[in-house]
Amino acid sequence: MIRHDALAQLPVRTALPALQQALDGHGAAVLCAPPGTGKTTLVPLTLAGLAGAEAPTGHCRVIVAEPRRIAARAAARRMAWLLGEQVGERVGFTVRGERRVGPRTVVEVVTTGVLLQRLQRDPELSGVDAVMLDECHERHLDADTAAAFLLDVRATLRPELRLIAASATTDAAGWAGLLGGDGADGGPAPVVEAAGVAHPVEVVWAPPERPVRPAHGMRVDPALLGHVAATVRRALRERSGDVLCFLPGVGEIARVAGQLGDVAGDGTEVLQVHGRASAAVQDAVLSGGPGRRVVLATSVAESSLTVPGVRVVVDCGLAREPRTDHARGLSALTTVRASQASARQRAGRAGREAPGAVYRCWSEGEDARLPRFPAPEIKVADLTAFALQAACWGDPDAAGLALLDAPPAGALAAAREVLTAIGAVGADGRVTDRGVRMSRLGLHPRLARALLDGARRIGDRRAAEVVALLSEEPPREYGDDLAAAWRTARRGQDAYGARWRQEARRLASAVAGAGGTRTEAPPEAAQGSDDAAVGLVAALAFPERVARARGAGAFLMASGTGAGLGDGSRLRSAPWLAVAVADRPVAAASARVRLAAEIDEDTARAAAGALYAAGEEVHWADGDVVARSVERLGAIELVARPLRSPAPGLVREALADGLRREGPGLLRWTDGARALRDRMAFLHRELGGEWPDVSDAALLAGLDTWLDVELSRAKRRADLERIDAGQALSRLLPWASGAAVRFDELAPERIEVPSGSRIRVDYGGEQPVLAVKLQELFGWQESPRVADGRVPVLVHLLSPAGRPAAVTADLASFWRDGYRSVRAELRGRYPKHPWPEDPSAAQPTRHTTARLRRG
Template identity: 75%
Template sequence: MIRNDALDLPVRSALPGLRDALDGPAAPGSAVLVAPPGTGKTTLVPLVLAGLVGDGPARRVVVAEPRRIAARAAARRMAWLLGEKAGESVGYTVRGERVMGRHARVEVVTTGVLLQRLQRDQELAGVEVVMLDEVHERHLDADTVAAFLCDVRDALRPELRLVAASATTDAQGWARLLGGAPVVEAEGISYPVETAWAPPARPVRPPHGMRVDPALLTHVASVVRRALREQGGDVLCFLPGVGEIARVAGQLGGLGDVDVLQVHGRAPAAVQDAVLSAGARRRVVLATSVAESSLTVPGVRVVVDSGLAREPRVDHARGLSALTTVRASQAAGRQRAGRAGREAPGVVYRCWTEAEDVRLARFPAPEIKVADLTAFALQAACWGDPDASGLALLDAPPAGAMAAARSVLTAIGAVEAESGRATERGARLAGLGLHPRLARALLDATPVVGARRAAEVVALLSEEPPRDYGDDLAAAWRTARRGADAYAARWKTEVRRLTGAAAGQTPAREDAPGGLSEDRVAGIVAALAFPERVGRGGDGEYLMVSGTRAALADGSRLRGAPWIAVAVADRPVGAGHARVRLAAVVDEEVALRAAAPLRTEGDEVAWADGALVARHVERLGAVELAVRPLKEAAPALVREALKEGLRREGFGLLRWSREAGELRERLAFLHRTLGAPWPDVSDDALHARVDEWLEPELGKARRRSDLGRIDAGQALRRLLPWASGDAARLDELAPERLEVPSGSRIRIDYANPEQPVLAVKLQEMFGLHESPRVAGVPVLVHLLSPAGRPAAVTADLASFWREGYRAVRAELRGRYPKHPWPEDPAGAVPTRHTSARLRR
């Protein structure tokens, strides 16, 4: 029995256009569906496409949602509209859970599940329509699935129909991506939503990393209380993460007959179900961005928006990736506000100023631009496009992030070093439905520690345990095993899935390694997953193999361990080291085995404390295992160390005569004035060409003192444009000295490359009507008194003789009566002598 609710949804107005795009005579077989929140695009459209509502043909439809909670909710809502239970005509599949009957025609899956299915069966046998929902969120899995489906339609199944659906999106961009698909828009019944600006009374600190100013959370709680007083209906409050939800919930005690519910990806299924069904009592729903789209929370008339969101970020230099708190985009703000107008007029309280709002980013950053791309790179390699250059993507993956991902995948044997193509092992890793690091740990740890225990630890690493589980991975493992909270329930479900996957991929040795302690097992698995985060140290601070330092919290049970494997870490803003969130104790044997590809041994010469230090070093990445002094080092190593010394301390380490310094200034003037072929002699440019101008002198040097014997001027002449013949014009274009009217040859100062300076006694310039020039640039003339002190500065002698000389003559004539001070200097005889000597 089809409920009337299904037939009255506003998206019905778009159905004719959608049918034409997918099934019309000249239909491209794809479409971009733009429908406002609450119109029924997620629930009615799949039923129509499957022929479960209306008179369309019976077809199998797969709907891809970005989150598990949305996938379950959408399937249950569609089943309810049909008067059925989930699993009959409409089912769902998420990681670790499948509710799907034999005769189901609509299957709702997460994008991650669909990605795995495409890798196993590129044709998607039996599926006739795929609908990608909420594509505006730009999750990496969703972008990847869309790209793969475009390939499938182009090469294997042109009849496969594809719909990209969203409430707000770059519709034209998606239309181009789908090969010129038409954009079909649905008119929504949107109730007006009033905006109330509710910024904190006092400034709050902006978010840094995962940190949110407690003062802002206190303010958000106060705005929720204000909304309950001023408005009717339920309140939906958006916060960036689970921790912030818990803190605000703790400040909302004493609300009487109001229920406070917390909804996020980790919430128990019972809580999620309670949020998605209307209750008898008034409710405050504290939610992450999971409630922005896909989910309709009934009864909501008010939205309180903290203005914050969480996005993934990766620090490639330190090998750390984590979520970070950011200001939510304008698009997210519109989505959130729209939740208040789903069923009736509503109000949104925004916890920032109207002036701030216009400065927010228009859209959230696509994950492909900011996230760790290791899993994406493996998926692309398994698909046959290692660099993803042939994939239909709205945004190309950053080259640096792809290079870092390729490095990780090569180290774990997932891709070939040269071609980047997936190995057989890489295909097995991709098939486990885990991040490649965790898949490697599961695969390689199972023969050592057993499938069950490997799966249990990997399950802990695949979803970070609550902070109150502590930072000791082994202790957190024991807590999860005996726990009865929502996290422990999800963990146990994932353990069952991974145990089966591990047993199917590796030889069964469940009983053989039983003698290993839990601490050792946790360490082995963590080290295999994150070999570059194995660290050695003590007293709470460790140097990881990656070169990053990591510190344990005070009171950590792990303090004092000589080696640890860091599973989760972040870097506080302004700190030079990482902060350990979850780690396990390991011994040196485990560390060496897990990070074996990073073990090296060889001679090293470094510039340290202003001198060369030569050593033979055994290393595990950045961690030194053994060191002994080296008497004779290879010249190439010495040369590189000396270059490093020059980079750190500058070219002042060389011998700079006055002529050498002036040569560098003359060249800098010519480079600025004339450009090529005259060389750039700035520090950066000289470092970039150090092999050209400092050889062979640098090759002969063996210690710091040898640098001080290198004639910098002689070396610098190697950069002159000898090949073009311009080097011979150096003295013509930028002469060291300039002959003035008196016959004196005066040195030119090129310290200012914009305009050289000529400092000369005023009387020696008599009779010269125009300022001298070098390389076409007027020289700035410093006219000196007979005592050599500055009397005037000019770049236009003719003007000075006419207008400035009279005042200088009046001031200095009485002070220096023995020197000539003619009334007409332009016509006078230049001299460097006194008047008496001239008369003789």
Template identity: 75%
Template sequence: MIPREDALEALPVRSALPALEDALDGHGSAVLAAPPGTGKTTLVPLALAGLLGGGPARRVVVAEPRRIAARAAARRMAWLLGERPGQSVGHTVRGERVVGRHTRVEVVTTGVLLQRLQRDQELTGVDVVVLDECHERHLDADTSAAFLWDVRETLRPDLRLVAASATTDTAGWARLLGGAPVVQAQGSVFDVEVVWAPPPRPVRPPHGMRVDPALLAHVASVVRRALAERSGDVLCFLPGVGEIARVAGLLGGADGVDVLQVHGRAPAAVQDAVLAPGERRRVVLATSVAESSLTVPGVRVVVDSGLAREPRVDHARGLSALATVRASQAAGRQRAGRAGREAPGAVYRCWAQAEDARLPAFPAPEIRVADLTAFALQAACWGDPDASGLALLDAPPAGAMAAARSLLGAIGAVDAEGRATGRGVRLARLGLHPRLGRALLDGAAAVGAERAVEVVALLSEEPPREYGDDLAAALRAARRGGDAYGARWRAEVRRLRAVVASDMPSGDDGRDGRDGRDGGTVLDVPGGPGGVDAAVGLVVALAFPERLAKADGGSLLMASGTRAEVGEGTGLRGAPWLAVAVADRPVGRGHARVQLAAAVDEGVARLAGGALLDEREEVLWADGDVVARRVERLGAVELAERPLRDADAGLVRGALLEGLRKEGLGLLRWPAEAVGLRQRLAFLHRHLGDPWPDVRDGSLYARVDEWLEPELGRARRRGDLGRIDAGQALGRLLPWASGEAARLEELAPERVVVPSGSRVRIDYADPERPVLAVKLQEMFGLQESPRVAGVPLLVHLLSPAGRPVAVTADLASFWRDGYRGVRAELRGRYPKHPWPEDPAGAEPTRYTNARLRR
């Protein structure tokens, strides 16, 4: 071993090592804040392991959020020691382990670390764990930190923990680790000039996975501009694989420049080539995997699209996917720092400077926005089903945890209290999302291990778009191979074969002794091409039972209740059932759009979605009447129904109440007396309050038990409601107990005696001010409007023909000011009726002049 001393000495984090060692010796935990390029990922683990010629020999595990970063960090450390990977330094990522007997530093992904913690909570033989790039707030990293702190507090007080990052909430992490000291390392990052390069014309904001092609064309033009204006290699940040491929196509004609594509799906050889100096000038198109942990040699320029991909879950629709978002300010600083690792550089930002302050300060922690099914299973296996006892910077949202526990219960991974079952422990140890773990275990029992492995490998990483949206056809394309995806798929198949072999000893049918409620029942799938298609459909359905979708009225209805559509020209169109693996919701569309699915039949749907099957008596208000039936459903999908006779009276009553709520109390019979009583009660409640009842629809509906029984209990259908006299029923709400009911006629009489002696009906339609409509001559001599319950009536004075000629609540004022004009207009038209000059002193009458003379 010949260490590269010059390279080791040049790493600025070296000056912070004594303080870090002191912090670990004193507290046992520390937060290391070190700028990019200082060597925190490479030098610190070597020093803590005692591989730099001083300090005790320790075994150090370094956890990285991404496979590419783990592999690169391990290789860089081995290079610094003058060794090959697998000697003193090794790495373990999914599907690849390069570790030897003498390995002292092992770099793993956070997912691998979680698997180890679930198998061996004490982390036997490990002295130090370094959680790198904590600022990225990946869910596995947050979970690992919480578990490690729990281990240190309860089982391994000697275990040393380091939370390391370039840009992070040091105070928050220090608090989380029990008041751990913060060690700050000074960097020597070179100056980076910021060049603002917004698009010349407005571009559409990202939505879902969609990015405006005009923005990608602009990013490509900015890369060309940077190549012309600056020296050195260019590192360009884009949100995903599709955008990288598009920009690479736009740059295909760049002379004398190699265009490399770096992302999580890139072959290891490509990733290695990027991390080694190139012979020609290079443009490296990368996702956020290149933000941290990696130094791409030769880079002097960064072009930042300003976009990133984050997980999002739509719990209402049962859909989860990556979403394109504006990158945070912290991510922008990390990306810009890539240009100043080795020399002064520049960053071209493809947005306006004025927009920069409006960007989020930090990326959203995954625990707030991601699917929490895997996290909930990890927590349940750890013995803390609701995660309330875990040391987390952000608590998991209650709704997301409830959805996760519901799914875990449906696949038999947790019991009714949320505790992990034996099956749940198996699923957690497979290194797969619980959905895919369930599909692998039960699919292997149903269709054979090989077919299950192939389909789960296909679901682990979405196939390219050119494979189409039919997963059965995509499987055949992957089998043919010949492209990068096919190679990755075959590697995953090999890994999963080993997983199945280790999890299912000879003779194990994969059902874990269960009764098939979670899909463990063996399905006899026929052989041949059709059998392959059926096997694909079953395994997909086992993974996504709530996305089983039945053709229904021109669209698809998923078991989750979400409506979906398939694209034009797809072979999936016309299938009676689909098992949907991937769907999204396009802008402005109410229905989801199926991206990847497999055709199934109802038998497969019933098998895979067994936990969602439900048969019950259903009595509801539909199409304007009570409908009683026995219905069988798979989630929201109706499978079969038949009429139900002698339905439960309580269910019928509930349906009738729903009808009253939807269509209103007009379903009852409302003769004039009933309408009048309701109006009088509304008036009294408005002006006197209790004990007079509120008779508005909502209040009456809330008190239906008090006034509409027993009539409602005898009703069975809409017609029965129409025979109920609402007035008689309302009488039950009168304040009989207090005796006030007897004062109804006194306080709100139906009629009032006017000066002529007539009994005139009061109109209570407006509870604020009831109306008395009476012929003008019948009110002669009256100076004040009549009152009910102390409220003056609004008097509508009528002509002899019964038409309104004046409205007043102040008769004295009308006689004085308004009457003269009315008299002049009407006395000639109605000469047979009295029109005295002084109505205030005249005799009231309901007769004509001739009648009066007699």
């Protein structure tokens, strides 16, 4: 029996006529409805003709796509309850590993991943009249991809297919523009807003009394978790109703639950809800209970779900988002500050049924500095699965897909490299038959590769069991040894073990039907141990993470990233590892291995064969050219032998690299060469144009221009040290234009002074300097100038002993005003030298007074 009273109380009912009109007119619409209004339940029932007078004539088939399995199950249960039916009758659901639909089902709730699989198999979505993408504000990659595919379907195959993007808080204008792109009028899709019953939620700022360390990687300061537990106790004392506490991950939930043992002892039930929780636990959380409850949850409880009885929210202020380090081949979740939008969503959980309160574990001042929205997953996540979906869709570059945010070019290129290496796409980016099989397994392409290739070598069942371990990381208490974790899961009776067995059965069935593999391993493979099998599959999934020992628990991965094991790990003595899970803490020099399996070199070579390379390696190392014949597995050096006759081109490049690293000082710089460089630098600075830049950076960037001949002849560092830098440098003078012939005129190496001496000019400073004994300049009225008379030479007047006596750029002024004081100071110290009263009329000399007389 339909529960009409409950349906009538859902606020979204008032927006249904406008929504129906928008769909009739445009075929697509954006529905913005606050939490608790019934958008996830009443709208699909109405579209399907199951919910009363607003429903169109006849039954339509509706698919509702949710970002999470827990939300899909909950939405289907709620709709079935509103109809007075069991799930699987007119309302059903399909999630990975579980399907409950029947011949009468007209509303099916699926995860966005399931929807993508269905679109790939049947792009027309035969028999489906409408698709509703729920919680699209979360910007999950699967949801964005599904929206793009659906818009493509509407534009080319099914213009009558109705599409609704629904969310409590979203970029309505952006989604309207996206959905409106295929409309007849070319304008944005209509935006329909539903008003909710807004129960007030009081905000209580509850920052820790003492500073806590910022989260990084997967690490959260235990002091913050202790403060969260204390805040939960405070909320229980100060408020009535159940408490919903948001934490970033399963580990943090377990730790806070452990600290709330005293609360459980007082009769308050402590429940843990997250994506890994069993269906029974999820049902218990969503069904309510007779006593008071504390529900510790990840972001799965932010939206789509109403947790009955909740009047208080405690928000730790953290969330987990995917991040990919493409350079190191590491993909993982990382802990970040929750966005303002997420904080609003979380707070709204306290006001779904009645007035409530939210305790925020940060200060009001910090709140304004939080990011406005969470990062779209397409901007930060590993795009390998997305790239395979796009290739299977026939758009390898994703250039024709309607997406709110374009995928970053670098991340997409890295994803294509992975797909090419595992045979999922060809050199042209087009999907292969193997890639199509991979896409239908419901796995990340890396794991799909491991399942297909591993099944041929160790059998479907064992390959499926290992891949099931890799697809959902085992609990930390299972340890870091993947083989040991496999044995624990096999005999374990915990919730993880149950999910693992279910997923392993699904994968074994899927691989048997995906590529015609044998259900049992060939005899030679069947003889292998479980440890060897698990290592092979892990290496097939993550070939760039095969790692060779470097000693003391340290390893080098094929990607070039160092990795280390904990002190108590049994794997520390392994010669080779297949690393399944690793993260790299902030500021750490190497990655930290979380889960791995021991392998041998043969397994590493077989799994990471695409990374194998052999050839001559000539490079600059330890201050000289090193030439070797090398076999490598990525960055791992397998075999190296000295190379007697390396290719000249490789030697030349190694020498050039050495110069770039250590600078032009490797060459032989005589006094003349340094002087030449200073003169050239002076003309470049003063005249520019064709006079070349001879700075270190410019010389190293243009080695081919001035040092090509010498580099081609050299073989080692010692040869570089014999190269006359001045002779090579002279090639940069502007000979072609003829300006080089004026080089000595514009920047003369020496200047003749009145005594007849030719004195070297120093161009190494900001202004050319002529350092000359004072007596040699008697009679010289004007200071010399260079660079076509543009630059005066700074004259350093020296005593007879060659010590500085005065500095001037205006000799006439010096003779008139400065000479007298210098004469008074020096003639007593140097009586044998001439000190005339009128230097402008005196005879210049290099000699003493006595010698002048003899002369």
